[in-house]
Amino acid sequence: MFEDLESQEIKENSENKLLLVDGMALLFRAFFANSYGGTVRRTSSGVPVNAIYGFVKYFMDAVQRFKPTHVVCCWDMGSQTFRTSQYDGYKANRPSAPEDLIPQFDLVKDVVASFGVPNVGIAGYEADDCIGTLAKRHSGDAHVYVLSGDHDLLQLVDERISVVIMKKGQGNYAVYTPEFLLEERQLTSEQVICVKGLMGDTSDNYPGVRGIGEKTAHKLIQEYGSVDGILENLDSLSKTVRAKIEADLEMLHLSRELARIRLDVPVELEFDLCGWEIDRQRQRVVGKFEELEFKSLMALIS
Template identity: 70%
Template sequence: MEVNEQKLLLVDGMAILFRAYFATSFTGSIRRTSSGVPVNAVHGFVRYFMDAVQKFNPTHVICCWDMGSKTFRTEQYDGYKSNRPEAPADLIPQFDLVKEVVASFNVPNLGIEGYEADDCIGTLSAMFRDQAEIVIVTGDHDMLQLVDDRVSVAIMKKGIGNYMVYTPSSLMEERQLTPSQIIDLKGLMGDTSDNYPGVRGIGEKTALKLILEHGTIDGLLANLDAVSKTIRAKIEADLDMLHLSRDLATIRRNAPLQAELESCCWQYERQMVLSKFEELEFKSLVALIS
């Protein structure tokens, strides 16, 4: 890294909060303050968050959030994410608490009504890629479409401190795919966790084979004569859903977001964080803040 090179860490807040909640709630005992407020997800979030800061050593940090379940994608397709269960009752009060903790570190919490955190991250990475090297921390493989020579995606693995960091070359090495082909792959095979179908009857294996052979969905559609009759019939029967699924899979990079790099420098007042930690009874985490 050049001297004075700025490095912006973009944190997928919701992905980390949910991960922290489920990593600690499966035992059935939820960490609470003495007044009974559940804080297990926030506690885990801080550990993941501080680990990422230590590991990637950014000069700037922004945390992005979903702003409710209604987005332009749910307007495009009723079924989008409709299979997701309600958030656990113990997690709901932690949505605001975690943002208070992030704010105590002087880190901006960003989200836009009608868009997902992914779109905020995509927009910020496009906005700041010329000013800073960018690292996105998430558990969401959809973000791999954002990888380029200035943007890497660190996918969180099991346990704290384990990441698979994707660059264009490591993505190509591991999956034989370019970042934009991630979108076309999802368009063909759909996404069970986001609940859109892609082309019915085409799974990951076939989708990957078709993308590797034809490069893109457009390349495939221009060469339908070259594929087997069965696959051609499936694609032709589901053409509208193929285009819609590809659009649903595409992270927006032009969300109406205002942000200045100067306003997200990684520098916090220890006392501010300490008082938030005291309020939430996070004694064991005090050692994480210098």
């Protein structure tokens, strides 16, 4: 059960609210949600735009729901990052992007820019790292809402940072605060990293400790508090679990490092330049919608 948005008290309008959008997460979700039976929405000239169309709907729904004063969209900048340097297999299992999605990568950034929203991405880092850095940096300037479908971002949750996980169906969100994270998963944000270090991540293709799955990882972290707490109490573990950890100790440390979102990315972005001002940008957005033949989306900006 996740927390209904209506049941959670959102900060008063007098406080700044920064919406950090995980652009690639929204774009991929939109692509597959808008490829009905293999049919892809295209402009009259044949340009695929189904992912952008869905992205705009997701984006505007979140803006209308959370009413941010400031918005930033973060993007991955290629598959090679500091993590692939640390571990060759990192995300090596990921398939190539669908052919019809590739031309939409640049087009969607043009649409985001037309809203006056900064597109942020740093070569060598993932969007998560940019999101984490900006969230921590500006949590003193605003209450931060991180919009994504990626549960890895739950490690960012604190009293000033809420992680908004998109659920099935547009407009359906789980809003994670420290209290809700503890209620639902019996974990703190720091412990999210420890669990990932133990169990690994099949999506990102790092193994953690072989033979330790999610249930065992949760149980160990809840009992000992952290990976370090487990290692300080190896004698208290069952012989089987202890043997697994000792056999994969190096990979445990590496997996925990791979799971940790960086908070020190060299991204330069002035908070005052991220203000959400749709009234000033409406003509630019209209022009972009006309170019992409999004007539049915005009009502979202009226």
